Amino acid sequence: MFLKSLLTVSVALAMNAANANEFVIEKLAKPSSQKVSLTLDPNQDTFTGMTEIALEVLKPTNYIELNGVAYAVNMAQLLGDENCDLNNEMLKTEKVKFSCDEQIQPGKYTLKIDFSAPYNRQSVGLYKTLDQGTPYLFTQFEMSDARRAFPVFDEPSYKIPFQLTITAPTSQKVYANTPELKTTVNGDMTTHFFDKTPPIPSYLVAMAVGPFEELEIKDMPIPGRVITPQGKIHLADYAKENMPKVLAALEEYFGIPYVYKKLDSVAVPEFPFGAMENSGLVTYREDILLVDLAAATRSKKQRNVSIIAHELAHQWYGNLVTMKWWNDLWLNEAFASWMAAKMTKQLNPEFESHLDLPQNNVMALDARLSTKPIRKPIKTEADIMDGLGLAYSKGSSVLAMVENWIGEEAFQKGIQSYLKKFSYKNAEAADLWEALGKASNKDVASVLKSFIEQSSFPLVNIKQQGKKVTISQSRFANAGVDAPAQLWNVPVGIKYGAGDKVKTANILLNKQSQTLELDFEPEWIYPDEGALGYYRWVMDDAQFDALIKNAPQALSDRERLALLSATDALLDAGVISAAKLMQTLEVFVSDSHPRVANTALGYLVSQKNTFKDESNETLWPEFIRGAVMPAAKKYGLEAKAGEDGAVSQLRAGVVSLLGFDGEDQNVISKAKEQTQLYLQDPQKVDPYLAATYLKLAAFNGDKALLDQFMATFKTTKDPQVRTNMLAAMGFMGNTKLQNKVLAYTLTDNVTASDMRTILAGQSYTESRQALFIEWVYNNYEKVTQSLPPFFVPNLPYFTTARCDAKSLATTQTFFADKVEETPGYARTLSKLEESTNDCIALKKRELTSVNNFLKSK
CATH class of the missing domain: 1.10.390.10 (Neutral Protease Domain 2)
Structure with a gap:
């Protein structure tokens, strides 16, 4: 799965009956295979089904447990040498207890259950969604939502063959993990019989029902299709081109052929994650799988290839071999x-x-x-x-x-x-x-x-004397935090140089401190050769200044990016001042690689989120305009023919900063003009700048513009345009329009998966964030019912203003009595308290440094 999450005790302990928790199925029986027959009509709100599970009862018992949420059991029987009509009780722990009046003896049985259930409307389980007014059915069973669709041993260790039979209206197309064996027509209903799967866990079972379109994928060792809702198949060519290449490369790397009988890829208009690796029937958010090549950025194409590769890699790692x-x-x-x-x-x-x-x-x-x-x-x-x-x-x-x-x-x-x-x-x-x-x-x-098996990571300290380098480690912690001592076994790569000479040295740092002798005395040292270490590093001021001086020539693009991030982290650790960080970042704003320059700009401007207050709010717009000017002059504010994608991506960052943070009126006017052009024909607007223009126009827009966004959102068949409309609506700046957008999110027009996109922009500016927070509090029940269940524990993040103790206290009070119902809130509140206190401490420590820096500009 992509976002698509880990053990300090062994699996044996976790699964042992003596230590089992109430959410784990009691080890009274184990399945060997399962048949599932469903009658599915997207035009209805409920469905019916029957399942037969071949299982073995392991010890004498009066009951066995399966998983279940939301379905109703109409009949349950255990068939074997002795038959039993079973009673059932659905527990709060997402299990169903099936009980027999007589003791069930060990042996092999068939468990037969008839059931009915509603289609889920929060993007999990077997759920229904509307696309252009047309209903479709999809599934998302990971992590533990197969139990919403049918009775099942819904834990990854129960890896068994599944066989699906689906009856649906003849007008609908039906897909599952395996090829279709045959169909039978009975009036206006057709039954689809699918092949048995190899052994898979329940979270990989999948199906889709609706009036889909298909594009065959050739050049693969097995059959495959890209499957889309109506009117979108013309956007499937890029995925069709990439799928065979990715599959072939993975087969070569793993040395094992793809093991499933087909490879279908489904574009899903409502999807809570990025994609899901269901065996043979992989599902993707439609704006990932479907690409309009006439308006696709490099990052859009990269996302398509990368997520396809992620999901197909799972076919071996996760599906063939399962946790x-x-x-x-x-x-x-x-x-x-x-x-x-x-x-x-x-x-x-x-x-x-x-x-x-x-x-x-x-x-x-x-x-x-x-x-x-x-x-x-x-x-x-x-x-x-x-x-x-x-x-x-x-x-x-x-x-x-x-x-x-x-x-x-x-x-x-x-x-x-x-x-x-x-x-x-x-x-x-x-x-x-x-x-x-x-x-x-x-x-x-x-x-x-x-x-x-440990949280955090090492802070690697480098001290050089002549050719000798002493490397020591401690736990990285934010300034003022009393963190417990920890040690890691750390592969450390060192890059060093003097004049034209550059060499590398490697050491496994498995003690608190070790010494390494280099081949020559270096003028500079970079302690993360290749930028592959999961650690931060620190050195004295003279060494650091020498590294910064040599970095543009001596370090690779990747290493310079890592250097920026490492330097930013040193501010959190209290090793450098905010002014020192910002001075360092300014060096890289004019870097030779646009990606490095863009990243430096991002880190530079991010300081505004932490340090902006009444003492400096008038200084930030001018500072930001000055910070972005080198890149703006070097690359311009409009695309040039044949330019590199990294330049185009940098320009998008520059325009966003000039428009939002720099409040540049020329950029804002341009955004409004380009937004109207985009609404007429998206392909006429620079795809790298389109999303930024739309958000800028929204923030400075009126009711007429919001009406245009809503109309386009409802009618477009282009997934990327739809996503851009959602994101732009989230930035409407006028109070009345913001309220109108928030009310719109609770209508049927906005799906559970859409909610996160449209809410993402609500925290831009303090006044808009305050309005949004109050709205969440006033509409809490509706908001939680409109989000995917797994996302609800994140709500406190949305109601807490950055670096604001009063806002944190209000959040803590509001959610305190909701922790019992939603235990995930406890973790979120703990993390929020720590991050807010760290931010407040950082601001108190460094605000004077930042203000002095801004005033010196």
Whole structure:
């Protein structure tokens, strides 16, 4: 899955009956296969079904447990040597207890259940959505929502064959994980019989029903199609082109052919994640899978290739070999993210995907005391969702660091050995560590365990004397935070130089301090060669200044990007002042690579979010205009024929900063003009600037513009245009219009998955954020019912203004009595308290430094 989330106890303990939690199925029976027959009509609000589960009762018992949410059991029987009509009780722990008046003896049985249920309307389970007024049915079963669609052993260790039979109106097309074997027509209803799946966990079962269009994918070893809602198949060509290339590259890397009988890819108009790796029937947000090549940016194309690679990598890692329990979901997602980056770089080097550094997105979060390790005990879905984004980014970064340490060949050999050994089975993280260790003859487990089973990361201190470098480690922590002492096994790569000489040195830092002798005395040292380390670093002022002086020539583009992030982190740690950080960032605003310049600008302007207050609010617009001017003059504010995509992306950042933060009236007028052109014909507007223009126009727009956005949102068949309309509406600046947009989010026009997009812009400006927070409080019940259930625990983030103790206190008061009903709030509130207090402390410590810097401009 992409966002698509991890164990300090072993799976054996987690699953042991003595330690089992109330959300885990009691080990009284285990399934061997399951048949599911459903009658599905998208025009209705409910459906019916029957399932037959072949199972073995393991010990004498009066009941067995399955998972279940929201469905009603009409009949349940256990058929075997002795038959039993079962009573059922749906528990609050998302389990159903099926009881027999007589004791059930160990042996093999068939459990037969007839049931009925409503279609879900919050983007999970078997859910119904409307696209252009036409109803469709889709599924999203990960993490634990197959139980909403039919009775099932809904845990990843129950890996069995499933066979689906779906009866639907003859006018509808029907898809499942496997090829269709036959159909039978009975009046206006058709029954579709699908082949049996190989053993898969329940979260990979999938289906779709609706009046779809198809595009056949050729040049693959198995049949495949891109499947879209009506009127969108013309946008499927790019996915059709990429799918065979990605599949072939993955088959070659893994050394195992794709194992499923088909590969269909479905564009879903309402989808809570980025994509989902269902075996043989992969689902994607439609604005990811479908690409208008006439208006596609480089990042849009990269996203398409990368997420396809992510989901197809799962067909081996996650589907062919499956985790035993959810505590290893982090590894599923980390591995697929790491592999996607590798495949994207291999297949499309022009995207420069090697300049995406996922560690920079999450290290600030990982440093907090309230953050848990990415491998941790899991009981509920809220436990799984807690830190899911961290699992993707930290996990993939750590895997990349280990691959660099042991070598690509050994890493690939270990992966292939692991997949072959555990094909069609379940495995855990330790099994992969063992395979990588055997392939490399290195202690891989000690490195991975130290990063995966601990939160945070090392702060590596570099001290140089002549040719000798002393490297020491401590836990990275924000200034003033008393963090517990920790040690890691850290592969450290050092790049150093003097004059024209540049060399590298490597060491496994597995103690608090170690010394390394270099080949010559360096003039500068960069302690993260290749920018592959999951650590931060610090050095004395003279060393740091020498590095900054030499960085433009001596460091690669990727290394300079990592340098910017590392320097920004040193402000949090209290190692450098805000003024020193901003002076350093200014050096890179004119960097030779647009991506580096863009990142430097981003970090520079982000200081406004932390430090802006009454003492300096008039200084920021002029400072930002001055900061972006070098890039604006160098590249211009309008695209040039044949320019590099990185330049176009930088321009989008420059225009956004000039318009929003710099309040440049010429840019705002241009945005309004281009927005009207976009509403007439999106292909006539620079695709890199379109989203920025729309948001700027919205923020400065009137009711007539909002009406245009709403009309376009309802009628467009282009998924990217639809997403852009949602995002732009979220930026309407006028109070009355903001209220109108917020009211609109609670109508049937906006799906559960749409909500997050339209709400994302509501916190721009303090006054708009205050209005939005009050709206959430006043409409709490409707808001929570309109969001995907797994997203609800994030609501306190939306109601808390940055660096604001009073806002935090109001949030804490409002959500305090809701923690029992939604336990995920407790974690969110803990994280919010820590991050807010850290921000307040940083502002108090550095505000004078920032103001002096701004006044010197």
